[in-house]
Structures are given as C-alpha cells and as structure tokens.
Amino acid sequence: MKYIAVFCRFLTDEHRRTLEAAASRWDYAVDYYTHFDQVPAEKLPLYEIIYGNLSPRRVREFPSLRWLCLDSAGADKYVDESIYPNPDVVLTNSSGAYGVTISEHVLMVMLMLLRHISPYLEAAAAHRWHPAVPIRSIYGSRITVLGTGDIGTAVAQRVKALGARQVTGVRRRQQPADPAFDRIVTYRELAEILPDTDILISAMPHTPDTAGIISRENIALLPPHALIVNVGRGTAVDQEALAEALRGGKLAGAALDVMVPEPLPVDDPLWTTPNLLLTPHISGNMSLPYTCDIDVELFCEDLARFAQGQPLRQVVNRNLGY
Template identity: 55%
Template sequence: MKHEICVVNDFLTAAHREKVCAAAERHGYTVRFFETPEAAEGQLGQCEILYSHYPDLLRQAPELKWYCCSFAGVEPYMQPGIFPNEECLLTNSSGAYGVTIAEHMVMVTLMLMRRIMEYQASMARREWIQELPIRSILGSRITVLGTGDIGSNYARRVKAMGAAKVVGVNRSGGSGEPAYDAVYPSARLEEVLPQTEVLAMAMPSTAQTAGILSRERIALLPQNALVLNVGRGSAIDQEALIEALNAGRIAGAALDVMTPEPLPADHPLWSARNVLLTPHISGDMTLGWTCDKNVDLFCEDIENYCTGRPLIHAVDRTLGY
C-alpha cells in the first residue's frame, strides 16, 4: 500500500498545498489534491489519510486509517457503518472557527441590543427615528451554552467588553477558560436561565444537545433575554421560540442555524418578531485566518499521526465531538 494522503477541499491556496505537502513528505507520504468530490471519484482506493468534509467519499476509501474533517461539526460521521474500516481515526477542525464565529456572535449581540434591524427598517421607509432605547454588553449577564472553542472565544470577547457576569454551561461543569465567572453542568441549566440576559448557544449536534432549549426552559428566560444560536438548530424547540418571540416573552433572537436548512420560504420563523436570521454563514470559509488555521491543525496532526503520538483533534464518537 502506498503512503497516500488525499485532500478534497476547495478552499486551499497554493501556500496551503505547499504546507500540507511539506508536512507529508517529511514522513514519506505523497499528497493528491482534488477540489471537488466529483474529481476524486474513483481516486481514493489507496488513500490512507483523507482531509475533506464530504461523508459520501468514505465508501470509496477502503484503506482509510484517518479521516480529518475540515469542519468542526461531525454529526454525519456518527452514523453506524459510515466508515469502511471501523478502526478509522476521526478528527475535526474545531479550533479553526472560534474567531470568525465569535465575531459573528458579538456582531449580532450588538445588532439586537442597539436595535439595528428596527433602525434599518425605519431608514428604508425614509423615516428619521432616533429614540429607540438601546442596551449594552457592558453590565450584561451572559450565559454561554457550550464552552468549546467557539463559546469560549465569545466569552473572552464579551468579558473584555464589560459583561457583568459570564457563565458557562457544558456537559461536565468544568472549564479552564478564565473568561467564565462560573461554569455549571448542563443539569443545572434551569438554575442559570432566569438570570440570563443573553443566552449564547454554541453546541455540537448530539443526542444530549437535541432540544436542550425546550419550551419549558424558554419560559424560564427573563423578558429582556436574547437568544443566539450558532451550533445546530436541533438544540432549540423552534416552535416554542417563535411563540415566545411573537408574544414578547423574550426580547429577540439571532439564529445562524435552524431547522430545516435551507429554511422554506413560507416558514413562520421568517416573520417572527425581532429575529435576526443568517443562512449558516458565521463560520464562512472565505476568511483567510480560518482557512490558515484549518490547514495548520491538519498539519499538526499529520506530525502526530506519523510519529505515533495521539491526535490532538481526535473526536470521541461516543460523545459526538
């Protein structure tokens, strides 16, 4: 068997390719690049390492030993039988998206707090309105549900902007991130919600996160609460959220993820009160830093793989991240 790495990603620059080749060639691997899954069709028979984000390619790589997903979310790879070799290692690219998604989260937090959507609507009507009351991150109580790379990048930014209290909530209740004033296990989420003015959700899709923001938990949020979600739409009872928004029981929401995607044109979420929707673009791969970091993470684990060390970005398939 050849020592072969195949890369099926369309965001790599010439510099990225050179970096991957340098990392691979130090250990006797050759690299083949494909920009589309169609171009890779029938070409992966001797591939040992695959760097991509197309799950359908796995069935074409019977010799695969390590699959590096260039996305952070890996729920398509949790299905039984998706890997031709069940011993195949799986890593993701968590760590590449924290900066860009956290900036998106700060942006939409401020847009909701400073009533930008309402001001833009009034300007579109050519009305000069100046007196809408606004809010600030300064002094706010913020809860981050999901304290990984994305959530913690957001926590650091809002803490630096003067948030009064930043609370993290995750599966275990632990975190080494100093931006959090406290971290609680998800079993205690209901204690935290009534004191939450901004609920920022940045969780992977797992059996434990599905529906975590239920109708009952939405009802625990104060009337001035804002809900942000950049994780997966399945984490929220969307119908209950729409009802709470339209009834004014919460102040607003910014959703980069929803159910289903794409959102049908006649879906009631489009017309919900004070909701800011974006089409799953917070982690857009056109940001150069994100792409650079993505490649850096892969090359770092090439070194680990080839020297027999544990892969830093390995996914625990029992947890889904």
C-alpha cells in the first residue's frame, strides 16, 4: 500500500468518496489532515503524494515525497527549490478550477466600478434615494487581459459574450490564436496597447516577468477613464503609483482582490484611496461547489497518470513560476 496525505480544507463527503475511489484503484490509501501538526511522525516517510497547500516550510518533512499537488492555481510560494526533500518532486497546481469563480468576480467588480454602485449603496444605507450618475458598460469596451491561462481565458470569453469591442490577451510568449481573444500580444507590446485600453485586467501568476508589470509608467499610459482589476497576484501592481493615479484623477477606478501584503494592514493608505474597491483575496473562493469539484477531478486525473508513470497534465515549471 502507498499513501496520499490530503490537506485540502474544502472537501465534502462526496469529494472524499471520489478521492478514495480514485486512490484505491491505484493502491493508494488516503489520510486527511487539516494541519501538519496532526501528521504522526512515524507516518511522514509513508507519503509519496501530498494534495493540498501544506505550509511550504513543511514540505521537506516528507522524505518520500514524489508529487505535491496544490489545490490552488497560484504556485508562487512553492517555486523555491530548497523547500523540497529532493529535486525530483513534481509540483502541480489546480489551474482550470478557478476560471468560473474568478471570472464572475471580475464581472462583478467591473460592473460595480463602471456603474458607480458606491454612492447608491451609501445612500441606501442612509435610506435615501440617490439621483442617477453617469455610467458605462462592458458592452463596447476595449478590454486588455494580462495572462491568457484558465482565468484570463474565462474572463475574455465572458466579456466578449457581453459585447466588449476588443479583447486583447497579453502573455509572456506569442501563442497561436485563441478564439476567446480578438488578439494576443506579448508583454513587450504592452505599452502600445495601454493607451487604447478601457479596462485592464490582471490574471497573472507571480513570476519575475510579471512582478511590477502594472508599473507607474504603465499606469500613466492608460487613459484617465480606464479601470484596473487585479485578480492574479498583488506583486503585479505598483500600489503607491496606483493610489496616486486614483487620487489625482488620472485613473477612473480599480478593484484589487490581491495586494501586498495580505491581509492589508489597518493603516494601509489603500483602504482610503478613492474609487478603489478592495476585496480580501476571495475571487477564487473555494466555497463554489463547481470549483471544488473540478479541483478534485483534476487531482484524480493526474493521479491516474502518476500511477501509470505518465507525464502529469498540471505540472508547474518552478523556473517560470506557473
């Protein structure tokens, strides 16, 4: 018998049955833990596979580890080679599970900014009827999506279906045409795209290429009516430059679901920046049953491949960071 240690916190009884059925098919037993401290010391050498986001500093404690499957799409805390007991440990993520929930979050915050919901909510809290303020629409907008993976593609498909005029994907390397996007360019061409962007959406992992990409210079290239939405990683954005642009009216609005640091300290100036919608890293909320179902499904599919010695589909390249 071989062993899998599961650290996912979102599993229903149904998910456990699915996991156990898939595992037993390949002679694996499954143990569930909430924290590392619950793992009996004598069992540590048994586990070949970990599923779930165990604290990175604990990964080395599993000497027989061969595969770590994250239940998140983001893998930035796990790209450091020194956290692994040996360099051959394969790292996979759950990219593919988050497109639906994160793209619905993106639509929500875009519409809240475009339709200026804040004054209406404030007036309603005071039991007052607020006069109409000018609004804008996703329909007819030019939308630039940084990151063309599962999440960026899900966002692009949705804004296109809602009538966005032009949807541009931006990624590290050129890739074949994808019907979700009107065009795909590389990061190097970003500066040319920004002046014609009404809404800039970041759905990028944290990597050396993406850190700071929404820089002071790039923010200044956007037209003053533009919006920025970040659901990738907080490191992409120069938060000081963003706050200055919003305070100075150089940018119409922004919505950050990710930021640096998380949680944001109570005295951070972002909290009081005008036209900035802050949410506490919830766009990929694991309470959406669909997200959890896909997450488990992706693991079980890669488990079958792993057990048969085939390449895994969800592999993270630790040099690239995704």
